[in-house]
Each structure stands twice: as C-alpha cells, then as structure tokens.
Amino acid sequence: MxxxxxxxxxxxxxxxxxxxxxxNPNAHADGMAYTEGAAAQADDAExxxxxxxxxxxxxxxxxxxxxxxxxxxxxxxxxxxxxxxxxxxxxxxxxxxxxxxxxxxxxxxxxxxxxxxxxxxxxxxxxxxxxxxxxxxxxxxxxxxxxxxxxxxxxxxxxxxxxxxxxxxxxxxxxxxxxxxxxxxxxxxxxxxxxxxxxxxxxxxxxxxxxxxxxxxxxxxEFGGTLAVGTAWTIRATAFLLPLGIAGFALFLALRALWRRRRRG
Known part of the structure; x- marks a missing residue:
C-alpha cells in the first residue's frame, strides 16, 4: 500500500x-518562437x-x-x-x-x-x-x-x-x-x-x-482677500526684517565711527 x-x-x-x-513562457524555446513568429506575421493573424x-x-x-x-x-x-x-x-x-x-x-x-x-x-x-x-x-x-x-x-x-x-x-x-x-x-x-x-x-x-x-x-x-493676504505677509516680513535692520544700522554706525577715528589719527 x-x-x-x-x-x-x-x-x-x-x-x-x-x-x-x-x-512558464520561458520554459520552451519553441513556444517563444511561435509567439514571436505569429506576432511578426501580421498578414496571417487577425x-x-x-x-x-x-x-x-x-x-x-x-x-x-x-x-x-x-x-x-x-x-x-x-x-x-x-x-x-x-x-x-x-x-x-x-x-x-x-x-x-x-x-x-x-x-x-x-x-x-x-x-x-x-x-x-x-x-x-x-x-x-x-x-x-x-x-x-x-x-x-x-x-x-x-x-x-x-x-x-x-x-x-x-x-x-x-x-x-x-x-x-x-x-x-x-x-x-x-x-x-x-x-x-x-x-x-x-x-x-x-x-x-x-x-x-x-x-x-x-x-x-x-x-x-x-x-x-x-x-x-478675490480682491479683498488677496489684499488682506498681501498686507498680512508684508507685516510679517517687516516684523521679521526689523531686528536685522536695527542690527545692521548699529553695525554701520560703529564701522563709520572707527573709520573716522583712524582717519584723525
């Protein structure tokens, strides 16, 4: 048994x-050849x-x-x-x-x-x-x-x-x-x-x-909405750049004072 x-x-x-x-389409070369041949012979295939x-x-x-x-x-x-x-x-x-x-x-x-x-x-x-x-x-x-x-x-x-x-x-x-x-x-x-x-x-x-x-x-x-968005963006940009502007202006004054002192000396 x-x-x-x-x-x-x-x-x-x-x-x-x-x-x-x-x-498996790759198991038999003959099957591949038949597929490629049939695809190539357009006149014989509907x-x-x-x-x-x-x-x-x-x-x-x-x-x-x-x-x-x-x-x-x-x-x-x-x-x-x-x-x-x-x-x-x-x-x-x-x-x-x-x-x-x-x-x-x-x-x-x-x-x-x-x-x-x-x-x-x-x-x-x-x-x-x-x-x-x-x-x-x-x-x-x-x-x-x-x-x-x-x-x-x-x-x-x-x-x-x-x-x-x-x-x-x-x-x-x-x-x-x-x-x-x-x-x-x-x-x-x-x-x-x-x-x-x-x-x-x-x-x-x-x-x-x-x-x-x-x-x-x-x-x-959308004019009103666009104006409001633009105004808000400008205010935010001003608030972001204001400290940088103050610091830059202070640095400018310090460099100018140093330059004048050297010129007098």
Missing part, C-alpha cells in the same frame, strides 16, 4: 512539474483591436451640466446601442466643466459624440487602438491547457486504488486548476468586451472667452 501511495505522489508531482513548465476615443467640447457654461445629463440619459436608455456609464463628473462655479466615460457599441460612438457636442464647438479628438490578438490567443491556449489538465486529474480521481492522502492531494490540485480556469475565463471575457465595445471619454468645458471673463470676475471677487 505504501508503494502504491508513493507511486501516486510521484505521478502528481510529475503533473505539477509539467504544468509549471507549460505555464487584428483584434480595442479602441479608445477621447473628445473635447467647448460649451456655454450654462449648457455643460444639462449636456452631461443628456449623455447619461442616452446611455441609460441605450439610445445608440448597448452602453455602460463608467464615470461621470461635473464641476460648477466659475470654471464649469464635466467629464463622462462610457463603454459603448461601436455603432453608437459617433452619435454620442454628436449629442455631446450639440450646441458647442468640437475641440481636440484622439483615437487609439490596442491590438489584443496575441493576448486573446494566449488566453485561449491557457484555457485549453487547463481544461485538459483538469480532465486528466478527474480521470485519476475516478480510480479506486487511491489512498486517503492521494485523494486529498488530488482534490487540492483539482480545486486549484478549476480556480485557474475560472480566472482565465474572466480574463477572456474582459478581452472580448474590450474588443466588442469601445471606450469613449467626453470632456466638456466652458468656451475660452467665457473662461477669460470668469477669471476677471474671480479676480475682482
């Missing part, structure tokens, strides 16, 4: 070593792109918050297709601004940009794309490997000649493999979501002329 126990422990250890080697758009819009200050609300409503009602509001920020006062981050179906990007810029002026716009083809392929390979490993472990579990220690070790290995499969599936779903939908960031701010007027109005409103 002890010999059978040692045999099963050896089998489990061997499978663990093989799993570790397979999961590009799986995750797009991100950023748009700036200048509006009248009074329109910024209502326009943000219109974007939120359009996303919530799926007016332009599937939409998820990820972030919404607004700032009122003298420098009103708003920011919205949405994940949308590709067909809804342009209509949502048009809605965000309605009544305003389009500013800067940028689009970037990340190719996830290699990441998706590696994730698929990892899921296949883990699924096959789980099947082998479950086949061992069905045997009736396992000791209690072997069953415990095998159960722990199966649980760990199932957790890895679930994590890989979640990663794959996230990659698929980034490919099937696109990220849109809309930044709205007041027009340049309006911002300039706001700066002037703010300066007038």
């Amino acid at each position: 002890r010999r059978a126990h040692l045999r099963w422990v050896g089998v489990l250890a061997l499978m663990g070593a093989l799993t570790t080697a397979c999961s 590009a799986l792109l995750a797009y991100e758009h950023s748009v700036g819009v200048q509006l009248d200050g009074a329109m910024i918050v209502p326009r943000l609300q219109a974007i939120q409503a359009a996303c919530r009602d799926a007016r332009f297709g599937a939409c998820t509001l990820i972030e919404a920020q607004q700032s009122a006062g003298d420098r009103p601004s708003a920011r919205a981050v949405l994940r949308m179906a590709p067909a809804g990007i342009e209509p949502m940009i048009a809605l965000a810029g309605e009544g305003g002026e389009a500013g800067e716009r940028s689009t970037r794309a990340e190719d996830l083809a290699v990441v998706v392929r590696d994730n698929t390979t990892e899921q296949d490997r883990l699924t096959k490993e789980l099947a082998r472990l479950q086949a061992f579990e069905a045997r009736r000649d396992l000791s209690v220690a072997d069953m415990i070790a095998l159960s722990e290995r199966i649980a760990a493999t199932e957790a890895q499969i679930e994590a890989a599936r979640l990663d794959g779903a996230q990659h698929r979501r980034r490919i099937d939908t696109q990220l849109l960031t809309v930044q709205r701010r007041a027009r340049d002329g309006e911002q300039g007027r706001s700066e002037i109005a703010m300066a007038f409103r």
Whole structure:
C-alpha cells in the first residue's frame, strides 16, 4: 500500500512539474518562437483591436451640466446601442466643466459624440487602438491547457486504488486548476468586451472667452482677500526684517565711527 501511495505522489508531482513548465513562457524555446513568429506575421493573424476615443467640447457654461445629463440619459436608455456609464463628473462655479466615460457599441460612438457636442464647438479628438490578438490567443491556449489538465486529474480521481492522502492531494490540485480556469475565463471575457465595445471619454468645458471673463470676475471677487493676504505677509516680513535692520544700522554706525577715528589719527 505504501508503494502504491508513493507511486501516486510521484505521478502528481510529475503533473505539477509539467504544468509549471507549460505555464512558464520561458520554459520552451519553441513556444517563444511561435509567439514571436505569429506576432511578426501580421498578414496571417487577425487584428483584434480595442479602441479608445477621447473628445473635447467647448460649451456655454450654462449648457455643460444639462449636456452631461443628456449623455447619461442616452446611455441609460441605450439610445445608440448597448452602453455602460463608467464615470461621470461635473464641476460648477466659475470654471464649469464635466467629464463622462462610457463603454459603448461601436455603432453608437459617433452619435454620442454628436449629442455631446450639440450646441458647442468640437475641440481636440484622439483615437487609439490596442491590438489584443496575441493576448486573446494566449488566453485561449491557457484555457485549453487547463481544461485538459483538469480532465486528466478527474480521470485519476475516478480510480479506486487511491489512498486517503492521494485523494486529498488530488482534490487540492483539482480545486486549484478549476480556480485557474475560472480566472482565465474572466480574463477572456474582459478581452472580448474590450474588443466588442469601445471606450469613449467626453470632456466638456466652458468656451475660452467665457473662461477669460470668469477669471476677471474671480479676480475682482478675490480682491479683498488677496489684499488682506498681501498686507498680512508684508507685516510679517517687516516684523521679521526689523531686528536685522536695527542690527545692521548699529553695525554701520560703529564701522563709520572707527573709520573716522583712524582717519584723525
């Protein structure tokens, strides 16, 4: 019985070593060559792109918050297709601004940009794309490997000649493999979501002329406070420098008296 126990422990250890080697990207030169070769052959690989758009819009200050609300409503009602509001920020006062981050179906990007810029002026716009083809392929390979490993472990579990220690070790290995499969599936779903939908960031701010007027109005409103701060700073500086001035003046008188005495002598 002890010999059978040692045999099963050896089998489990061997499978663990093989799993570790397979999961290590540096373990096999052939795997590296395949990855680099596939990445280099762009014509043979399908590009799986995750797009991100950023748009700036200048509006009248009074329109910024209502326009943000219109974007939120359009996303919530799926007016332009599937939409998820990820972030919404607004700032009122003298420098009103708003920011919205949405994940949308590709067909809804342009209509949502048009809605965000309605009544305003389009500013800067940028689009970037990340190719996830290699990441998706590696994730698929990892899921296949883990699924096959789980099947082998479950086949061992069905045997009736396992000791209690072997069953415990095998159960722990199966649980760990199932957790890895679930994590890989979640990663794959996230990659698929980034490919099937696109990220849109809309930044709205007041027009340049309006911002300039706001700066002037703010300066007038802050005049009293600024004057008080400046006066207080001047008083503190005077109090700090007054002893130094007195000491410097006394030193000057002493040096002048010494110079006159030497001149008379």
